[in-house]
Amino acid sequence: MGVVLYRAFGVSLSRLRNGVLYGLGVGMVVLVAFAIPVSMAVIAPAAAGLVSEDPSMAAPRPEPAVAITDSAISHAIWGVTAGTVATALTRRLGANYRCHRCDIEFSKRPTYAEHVSRMHGSGAPLLRRILVLGGGYAGIGVLRRLQREFEDSVDTSITIVSEDNFFLSTPLLAEMATGHVEPRHISTPIRTFCRRARYYHASVESIDLDGRSVMIRRTVDGKAVEMRYDHLVLALGGQTNYYGNSSVEEHALTIRTLEDALALRNRIITMLEGADQEDGAAEQESMATFVVVGGGFSGVETAGAIHDFVTESAERYYRNIEPSAVRVVLVSAGPILPEIGELGPYAERAMGRRGVEIIKGAKLVEASPHAATLDNGKIIPCMTIVWAGGVRASPVVAALDAEHGAGGRVSVNECLQVAGRPEVHALGDCAHLVNARTGRPYPPTAQNAIRQAAVAAHNVASAVRGRGSQRRFDYASAGSMAMIGRRDGVAVLFGLRLRGVLAWLLWRNYYLSRLPSAEKRLRVAIDWLVDLYVPSDVTRLGNILDRRRRP
Template structure:
């Protein structure tokens, strides 16, 4: 039974930012019954997103980089739901249960907004319809399944032009996600053809990276970006610079330079946008993100904090915004957790967020990488090894570290699995009885219309 005197902390989002804040708070308040922590996330797991390209290429399994949130919610109440609206003035959050669309209203004393971002197609409905993305575990599994299907069809196709179209992969966007994805898939497809698909002409495999600028990996600087460019070209990847994808269909991509590329696989990594729940909040925004001050609080809302991809936090050294990376989200979580604990206890020693990145890195193919660490540049096998070691250590549990290390070892010694899982039966639940649930703030899920009426009365 919840005490009326409990301080309620509500965390929205279970990515790097949200889960890191959660772990800091649980460590402090694990034996404190006067603090109630609730985490809301649409999925019931934390996903280690830097390794999604390796999941798409079959180098690791889904279970190796997904951690059930209930494993880390020792004291915290976890609710699997989508955040549908936030009322900052009334301190209320409406969440929607995914399987039946029922709505629940949560109240809070302190709110942490860490909802991340979503894929931005810049209003292009055709690209949105026909492109794969690589932001979720479903995306990565979908890409791998699709590519194996293309390989199976191509192996029986005698027409060289059709075989080439089936084996053409276009990745749009030359940032970290795009470069790492094209590098991983290039290795996966060519290794699979070499080992299993003997009726496929390797010359018909076309891997294409589309960059809006004349560079790739601009975050790493011109010198390292140039080396990455050359490494991808050496691996047989065609890079098309200074253009954008402007249209797409089931079997083609049309570029801004006038070129049409026949292909059955396009992967979009070219943009990130913020959820409409965030952009519609009654507070200050910058580029759609919530403006947070140097203490990671929302101006005019001392009990609301924001961090991660959805937060616009100004770097006082450069005047720009801190980049939406996992590295920054982890550092922000430590400052935010400290400031939140100070606010709860009434202490005045809150800290300002001030962080300079220690480095950035990317893997661009088999035993090949690019890295800049504390001003030092690394390329090739040393950069690849540093990437592997760093992200292995970043995994939250020993179990996941062991699983990833084993997957890497096995798939380095043997050919990656090409089992094609086609149809998975799933039962839909459209109705759910909530008889006996009659507490608005604790357990009651209502229809959306009823929830609005109840929220207006609170």
């Protein structure tokens, strides 16, 4: 029906407002043209006949006005429901008018017609070009807001470039690596967001701020393509910071990408399979020992998830592994979870009770295929090291002709603009911005990236439209939370300290709500529900091996 209405009258039901109005209209038409006449001409006489034959069936009759009001309300509810369903089906069937040459779509036929005339008619079109680099929380957040802002502006083009063709919910990577959720349930194709924008599956090679151009390299064939812009959004995220330690870079696994999580899962299962076949006590313990480096959110959550997965799997499936041989060691240069203050010691105690060994005040100085060496002289025999020790900007961002902060991040002002480049906005892990409240840089977290995306999108839209109003980013975190094991967590929310099952539920609900679509939220919720009653799966995912040398 949505397609028919659009083709015949130019009415698009892909907008919820139009769908609801359409449903209400249909409901009222059905009421006036069908329900009332049938009630008066058919139902009422038939009821009167039945009562005349059997007086016991008589019942009080409501006033006509009351009866019509009740019927109108029921038809309105039916209409709103039908209109909402029509909108959902219209979006699913793609009734939005799409320009296949430009790979973008519009919700109104007049806008589409104007686009065709301007872009594909005679003469060179004059466009205001917005280029978004990066497909994480920051980049996708900006993209979605800009598309809403310029949905009917045919003189504005929006392009997004990302090396991965999916958006990844990175806080759930540890859950994915240990089998609590499926990989595709925490990853969403970027093209599902691109209604008004065009997507390029490519890596960013270089950025010329003076020439307002970006050189990208297509993934499919490696071809270099130059893209020009009028407004640039830098949201390229970050990379693992090894702090110049080549042995750690060569031998340690990381937990920043979907590939990292898959590689970690395969490594854990491979080590358990090998330990189960090993008769030597020392060799078995080395295979069943997992060292996680980093006392922040990522390191703590990864260590907790690995411990639960390994101990449960060893007990259920790998009966030849001695329980005492299984070790999960968390190494931290400072205190555990300093971001949550007084709850850090609780997290340390809780993880210790579960069996996680915690070594504080130590740094990893050397990693090898068979051991982790700390700066305090301690050597831990192990064949799996997970590095969660820090983040730095990508080489492309670090090479920009601009002022930089810690880790190579590009420095921005409170409006998220690069100094001296008002047409360039940077946010997320690649931006360095000092919090005026604390005097420290904003941490590279998903929470900050989500908030910065709203500010950056508003400021870019204002600049494109020539309004000149720039919003400042001044965000006081409502709290922090971490999952430290199965049904256990810590959280600080508006000054309230929570721990245990309640904090664990809060963590799950928050990150469930941050998934980009109802479909993904439903899939992850089902994964978690099944995980409550079904033991961990130790299926090794094909031949996806970690990118580094096998032990």
